[in-house]
Amino acid sequence: MKSGQPEQAIDVLQTAHQARPDDAEVNVALRNRRATYVNDELRAAGSAWALGDTESAFDHLGNARRADPTNQRVSQTVARLQRRVALGSELAQAERVRQNEPGRAMEIVRRVLDEQPDFTEAIQLRDSLLQQQQREHPVQPRLTDALRKPVSLNFKSQPLENIFDAISRTTGVNFVFDQEVQTSAPSSLFASRTTAEDAINMLLRTNQLAKKVLDEHTLLVYSARSEKSRAYKEYMMRTFFLSNADAKNVVSALRQMVKPKDVYVDERTNAVIVRDSPESIKVAERIVQALDLPQSEVTMDVQVLEVNSDETVDLGVQYPQELGFSIEHPYERVHTTIGDLLSLNRSNIAVSGDGGAKLRMAIRMLQNQGKTKILANPKVRVRNNEKADITVGERVPIVTTTTNNGVTSESISYQDVGLQLVVQPRISLNNEVSVQVKLEVSSILGQVATKTGLIAYRLGTRKAETLMTARDSETQVLAGLINQKETSATSGLPYLSRIPGLGRAFGTDKSEGGRAEIVLLITPHIERNLALPASAVTTFMSGTEGEVTTEPMTFGHPDGSGAPASVPAAMPKGAPALSDSVGRFDANATMHPAELDRNPAGSGARTAPASGGTVEPAPAGGTDKAAPDTSGAKEKGAAKTSMQGGAATHGDGQQFAAGPSSRPVAGPAHPRTM
Secondary structure (H helix, E strand, O other): OOOOOHHHHHHHHHHHHHHOOOOHHHHHHHHHHHHHHHHHHHHHHHHHHHOOOHHHHHHHHHHHHHHOOOOHHHHHHHHHHHHHHHHHHHHHHHHHHOOOOHHHHHHHHHHHHHHOOOOHHHHHHHHHHHHHHHHHOOOOOOOOHHHHOEEEEEEEEEEHHHHHHHHHHHHOOEEEEOOOOOOOOEEEEEEEEEEHHHHHHHHHHHOOEEEEEEEOOEEEEEEOOHHHHHHHOOOEEEEEEOOOOOHHHHHHHHHHHOOOOEEEEEOOOOEEEEEEOHHHHHHHHHHHHHHOOOOOEEEEEEEEEEEEOOEEEEEEEEOOOOOEEEEOOOOOOOOOOHHHHHOOOOOOEEEEOHHHOEOOOEEEEEEEEOOEEEEEOOEEEEEOOOOEEEEEEEEEEEEEEEEEOOEEEEEEEEEEEEEEEEEEEEEOOOOEEEEEEEEEEEEEEEEEEOOOOOEEEEEEEEEEEEEEEEEOOOOEEEEEEEEEEEEEEEEEOOOHHHOOOOHHHOEEEEEEEEEEEEEEEEEEEEEEOOOOOOHHHHOOOOOOOOOOOOOOOOOOOOOOOOOOOOOOOOOOOOOOOOOOOOOOOEOOOOOOHHHHHHOOOOOOEOOOOOOOEEEEOOOHHHOOOOOOOOOOOOOOOOOOOOOOOOEEEOOOOOEEEOOOEOOOOOOOOOOOOO
């Protein structure tokens, strides 16, 4: 039957099975042919579905179902693809609404993946929506760039609310205060040529407060006490998939250095999952980046040589050591009779030498010298601080005898005999390799029979262990493992072989001298050295004892120069003394629109009730510039811009009063909570 007609073959076998249901050969052939055909149709349906040819996929599934109507796999595949067609319509709807309603689109995708987790199109759409969500709603909202503009701040013993109010009007950032924050608590702040963001951080830190970024224009200020931190501080989840470092070692480092709130090791994927504040996650990221580096590797080119200095001298005449006499039988009889012994003569007496051979002598003149041979020449690649073990030889049984309560028992263990080399390299950054070397060469010297008849072995061992240093591709030599032996033997005719000068004519002298030395040649070739990460990864600020963060508590210069903030050592000369009324909060103090009209943007100081500090921009060119002295202002009731005056100035030249007002004097409208 032709192999290209599987349907006809199945029909023929089905007919034969109906005619002969008890025929085992027909039954086996029918099952095999049907299973092969169904599997081929299922594969064809899967390929057609992957190419988007839905009609062809269902045609192949129909063929498989007709061939085997009771096949559960075919039925499940048909139902699965039919459901996928319906889910495809829902997925198309999610694609249409993803721009305007990404949340609804994500809900549809999740419902689809709950039914069919391997739906490729749904997985791709989910990943795209997650990336879109991360772009639109980052883990940490970024504050407005206005907080990074240069300003100068001068406040002395002013309520926190006044200081935040001045910064709010200057930068346009709103502040929301927790109910436990004492906004009337006095605080002082003197800073020149810094950013509003650094000033806010310093103000919060010195008053035991913390902040939470709600959006780019809003900050929540709350007490830094632990119970408030638990209420407002959000945690971030981060999974680190490691390529080179061991996850257990990385977790040990994180627990020691960062002390994260929650950490988990997944040994199957060599991943570490960390849950902690975003600041702690940033520190953990740098630690993981510094530890997850590819290890250095080196190829050890090893040669183990045995230098033999053996010398054998064998000179003289070798005589047979035994003489034998026998009677020759003319008819090849096996047994000798008494008559044969009575008729002995020289014609029927045979003389033989060693081993029954004919009598013979030999002149021996032999001299041998040793040579060098290679015992092993392995080349092994090994990672830094890892061991490479090379063994060449055999395993021989070792008998151990144990006596307990008068009963002796023997046990057998096996020991490696031959050459064993263990190397452990340590690769330095200057292309030097320190190698811990352990070399052992053992051999069987003899056999010993035990009381029970077992055979034990007498072993000889030469062993050396050292630590050597070599540069890349430099050969180091380890030698001196010497085994030396000397033997001498004399054989010959009795007494005659001992005559001085003539002894070798009547015998042989054999002397052997052996000197075997093991020499190890080892050459490291560095394949890959450690690639050090950037200094920003290995050296960075990590916060204080109470808080882990990569942001240092400093006043940074806006241009990155890190110029220190200038703090006035004393009150400006001629400034009036501070009265008790300075810094008091006046809920009724306002600035009328008419006053704003008389002081347009950039025209100079805008006045308000007395306050206790100034906020002004850092002067162009990076030089300090004192706040303008308005103590001689002609307008009646104008506040002085000394330490009693309160003004906020930013980069566009506008200057706003920073007095104890419950509402903003000028600038964009914002709530009481700033």
